[in-house]
Amino acid sequence: MRFFVLGHLEVVEDGRPVPLVGFQQRAVLGHLLLNAGRVVSVDQLVDALWGEESPLTARKMLQNAVSGLRRALRGVTLETRPPGYLLRVEPGSLDLAEFHRLTELGRAELADGAWDTAAQVLRDALALWRGPVLGDLGLRWPEIVAAENARLSAFEDCVEAELALGRHHAVVDELESLAAAEPARERLCGQLMLALYRCGRQADALNSYLRTRSALVENYGLDPGRELRELERAILAQDPALMPPAAPSRDFADEPCVERKQVTVLTVIAQPERCGDDDPEHIDSVVRKASEVVWNEVERAGGTVTVTVGPMLVAVFGAPHTREDDAVRGVAAALAIRDAAPDGIAVRGAVTSGEALVRWWPDAPRTPPSVTGAVLDRSLSLASRVPSRRVRVCQETRQATEFAVGYSQDGDALVVRTERERVEGPFVERDCELGVLVGLLEQVRGTRRPHLVTVLGEAGIGKSRLVRRFAGLLEHRPGSVAVHFGLPDDVGAPSVLVVEDVHRAEERVLDRLDGLPERAGAVPLLIVVTARPELVRRRPMWGGGKRDATTMTLGPLSDDATTVLLRSLLGGEIPAGLAPDLLAHVGGNPLFAAEYASVLRAGATSPLRPPRSVHNVIASRLDALPATDKSVLQEAALLGDPVRPDALAALAKRDPAVVAESLERLAREDFLRRTATAGYEFRHVLVRDVARSQLPRSLRHLKWQLPANGPGVERGAAPPTYGRLMELITEVEPLQRNNIWDGPPAEPPRAVRDRSG
Numbered sequence: 001m002r003f004f005v006l007g008h009l010e011v012v013e014d015g016r017p018v019p020l021v022g023f024q025q026r027a028v029l030g031h032l033l034l035n036a037g038r039v040v041s042v043d044q045l046v047d048a049l050w051g052e053e054s055p056l057t058a059r060k061m062l063q064n065a066v067s068g069l070r071r072a073l074r075g076v077t078l079e080t081r082p083p084g085y086l087l088r089v090e091p092g093s094l095d096l097a098e099f100h101r102l103t104e105l106g107r108a109e110l111a112d113g114a115w116d117t118a119a120q121v122l123r124d125a126l127a128l129w130r131g132p133v134l135g136d137l138g139l140r141w142p143e144i145v146a147a148e149n150a151r152l153s154a155f156e157d158c159v160e161a162e163l164a165l166g167r168h169h170a171v172v173d174e175l176e177s178l179a180a181a182e183p184a185r186e187r188l189c190g191q192l193m194l195a196l197y198r199c200g201r202q203a204d205a206l207n208s209y210l211r212t213r214s215a216l217v218e219n220y221g222l223d224p225g226r227e228l229r230e231l232e233r234a235i236l237a238q239d240p241a242l243m244p245p246a247a248p249s250r251d252f253a254d255e256p257c258v259e260r261k262q263v264t265v266l267t268v269i270a271q272p273e274r275c276g277d278d279d280p281e282h283i284d285s286v287v288r289k290a291s292e293v294v295w296n297e298v299e300r301a302g303g304t305v306t307v308t309v310g311p312m313l314v315a316v317f318g319a320p321h322t323r324e325d326d327a328v329r330g331v332a333a334a335l336a337i338r339d340a341a342p343d344g345i346a347v348r349g350a351v352t353s354g355e356a357l358v359r360w361w362p363d364a365p366r367t368p369p370s371v372t373g374a375v376l377d378r379s380l381s382l383a384s385r386v387p388s389r390r391v392r393v394c395q396e397t398r399q400a401t402e403f404a405v406g407y408s409q410d411g412d413a414l415v416v417r418t419e420r421e422r423v424e425g426p427f428v429e430r431d432c433e434l435g436v437l438v439g440l441l442e443q444v445r446g447t448r449r450p451h452l453v454t455v456l457g458e459a460g461i462g463k464s465r466l467v468r469r470f471a472g473l474l475e476h477r478p479g480s481v482a483v484h485f486g487l488p489d490d491v492g493a494p495s496v497l498v499v500e501d502v503h504r505a506e507e508r509v510l511d512r513l514d515g516l517p518e519r520a521g522a523v524p525l526l527i528v529v530t531a532r533p534e535l536v537r538r539r540p541m542w543g544g545g546k547r548d549a550t551t552m553t554l555g556p557l558s559d560d561a562t563t564v565l566l567r568s569l570l571g572g573e574i575p576a577g578l579a580p581d582l583l584a585h586v587g588g589n590p591l592f593a594a595e596y597a598s599v600l601r602a603g604a605t606s607p608l609r610p611p612r613s614v615h616n617v618i619a620s621r622l623d624a625l626p627a628t629d630k631s632v633l634q635e636a637a638l639l640g641d642p643v644r645p646d647a648l649a650a651l652a653k654r655d656p657a658v659v660a661e662s663l664e665r666l667a668r669e670d671f672l673r674r675t676a677t678a679g680y681e682f683r684h685v686l687v688r689d690v691a692r693s694q695l696p697r698s699l700r701h702l703k704w705q706l707p708a709n710g711p712g713v714e715r716g717a718a719p720p721t722y723g724r725l726m727e728l729i730t731e732v733e734p735l736q737r738n739n740i741w742d743g744p745p746a747e748p749p750r751a752v753r754d755r756s757g
Contacts, residue, residue: 001073003089005034005095007129007130007133007551008130008135008552015556015588016558018072022068024065026137027048027049031045032078033087034144036096037088039082040084042059043083044084045084046058046059048141066085092664098128099129099150099154102124102125102128103122106121106122106161107157109121110122110157115162115165116161116165118157118158123158126158127533127536127668129151129540131454131549135550135551136550155541159174159195163195168194173510174539175192178541179211183212184212184219184220186212186216186225186227186228189209189211189212192205192208193208193209193232193235206235257320257359257362259357259358259694259696260356260357260693260696261318261322261356261358262354262616263319264318264326265315265317265330265353265375265378266330266333266351266379267312267315267383268294268314268334268347268348268349269311269347269384270286270287270290270294270347272344273346286345289345290341293341293342294313297340300333301329301330301332301333301336302323302329303315303316304316305368306368315330315333317329318616320358320369323616323620324459327397327400328404330353331351331391331416334391337349346388346389347388347389349390350379350391350392351391351393352375352376352379353397353612354374354375354378354396355375356375357372358370358371358372359372391412392411392413400613401413405417424465424594425565425566425568426565427469428561428564429557429558430462430466430554433466433554434466434469434470436552438473441474441494449522450516450517450524450527451526451550452513452550453528453529454549455529455530456530456535456536456554458617458621459532459617461590462554463530463531464530466554467530470496470528471496474496494526495524495525500529501530501531502529510542514542517548518548556588557589562583562586562593563583565593566586566596569597569598570597575600592614592617595611595613595614596614598611599611621671621687622691622694625666628658629666632648632659632666633662634691634692634694635648635651636663636682636691637687637689641688642679643680644678645663645680666680670683
């Protein structure tokens with residue numbers, strides 16, 4: 001059982017929320033968790049819940065709340081210990097305790113001068129925060145204030161490490177936002193001044209000093225400390241010592257990264273429109289003009305041009321990093337090139353999708369990846385048969401893009417549609433979150449204060465569906481409520497402002513949204529933003545510590561709700577014998593349910609290989625991981641559940657401490673979960689399957705050439721899952737090469753699918 005207090009109070013067991021009844025029960029648990037491992041007196045609890053105006057029956061009500069908690073939290077030790085109660089939680093099960101552990105570890109690395117490690121560990125600690133401590137309770141206990149101060153201190157430590165690494169450009173936006181909210185924090189002000197100065201903004205750095213000085217004088221009657229005053233003088237004198245240290249030089253890695261990936265290949269052939277005009281200088285002019293168009297449109301769509309041979313250019317989408325909408329991006333780029341081609345130049349485009357072996361050099365990001373596979377041959381072959389000024393795609397690409405692209409009867413891609421519809425099924429198991437949004441709207445109506453609510457969740461979990469349901473509900477409620485999708489020039493009152501996928505937004509947009517409640521003034525404005533968890537890794541202080549901010553995280557649906565959804569999508573019962581495996585592969589994700597249902601409706605008898613869209617959603621999450629964590633996860637996927645850190649370190653020939661830290665981070669990111677035997681297991685079977693599929697077959701064998709000695713592994717013995725694993729590889733990979741399976745549509749860019757800003 002895991003407990004979360006860094007945001008709304010949540011209790012989760014085996015990936016499912018544990019229901020808590022009523023405010024008093026939640027408040028008692030929240031206070032005990034803030035004091036986990038310590039005796040909390042009855043008087044303290046009564047004062048925390050009711051203050052000086054406690055009712056005569058307060059102690060009885062407290063006893064009832066504790067009894068209810070004991071029933072709800074079976075297996076958790078909640079002792080009656082004079083003069084009150086003691087709650088014991090397992091190590092690693094409370095996010096606040098984990099935050100303090102990581103903070104101490106990060107500070108130790110900081111003291112040793114290990115800036116990079118310190119920054120990573122402290123970012124991990126800050127990423128645990130989902131909003132104000134126990135934000136749903138609306139209380140302001142001393143323990144809450146102390147935790148939020150600890151968060152600010154951890155952020156300052158993280159910034160110290162980042163500045164030591166010369167990353168002032170990366171942290172200046174966060175610093176400006178937080179320093180504006182906390183003008184009296186001298187260390188924060190000093191860090192902002194230094195970052196601004198290093199960014200060439202000397203005047204802004206000095207203005208930051210004046211703001212903090214004014215806050216200290218007006219609120220406390222104090223002048224800034226000596227350190228801050230000396231920093232101001234150094235900036236005025238343009239002291240060279242203020243500039244960042246030179247970055248250490250390093251050679252490029254001798255060996256590239258190699259992975260199997262699902263990619264989309266675009267081949268463009270550009271030739272003079274008039275036949276017989278074969279003068280080499282004219283052809284060269286045509287190719288150069290066409291190349292400029294191709295490079296611009298491919299880069300705009302997020303692809304990479306990898307090959308240019310005469311009139312032919314080849315671009316790849318999904319290498320080295322996967323996006324869930326790579327196929328849509330490839331077709332969109334092809335259509336844009338067709339439409340932008342200058343007069344007198346005939347272009348033809350072909351788009352194919354499939355598996356390829358990708359090599360790339362992480363230390364040389366400007367070097368195009370190397371891509372090998374039959375998918376390139378098919379693209380070249382198709383391009384040679386495409387008529388002039390046409391774009392055609394392979395069957396797999398068409399299946400992956402039909403929801404977003406219009407096609408003619410003869411197979412030509414015509415246009416990328418702005419309105420895209422998917423079969424979604426019923427709205428299930430999100431009534432609680434919907435009620436929170438409705439309640440917050442009523443709150444801003446009454447208080448006439450803006451409020452920012454962030455809906456977090458992985459791709460396909462139902463963030464957009466929840467927001468659309470909320471917007472539709474408002475159409476039938478009494479009273480006028482204006483709903484805006486995107487950032488309008490002005491808003492009326494009362495209003496709901498919806499901005500989706502803000503994890504993709506530029507820093508200036510995030511700054512505007514995060515500070516909107518403070519700047520908007522006394523207006524009843526509810527700002528609803530949706531984002532993936534990457535937002536919190538990118539902006540650990542997002543919405544944190546602010547009274548007008550709420551964060552809710554959408555978890556997976558229960559098996560019962562997923563079954564209801566699948567039955568609706570299938571138009572009947574789940575095929576006999578498939579239900580357990582299908583539920584395991586869907587994992588409570590509504591998008592995954594829709595895609596697997598699509599495969600079954602198309603006549604597939606076994607849906608256990610992930611559809612392309614599902615594969616790419618997971619692969620994009622894996623590609624966003626730090627390189628070490630991703631490698632450890634792939635190696636763990638080969639070992640199989642359960643994963644013991646010592647055994648994995650021995651088999652993979654890695655430092656045990658590095659493996660242990662990576663596994664812990666992967667558990668916090670919900671890729672893994674702890675087992676009762678001090679090991680880990682994959683939270684979702686598809687994460688294991690996709691991670692394993694990315695490794696080349698040669699590496700799958702080499703990974704398990706065992707070291708001479710390894711804890712928990714007999715010399716010369718293969719892991720228990722190895723034999724069955726290699727059987728599966730032998731069975732599956734020829735089918736993959738022959739493209740027997742076709743994946744259904746990839747998820748489109750949310751900014752295009754919905755009317756988001």
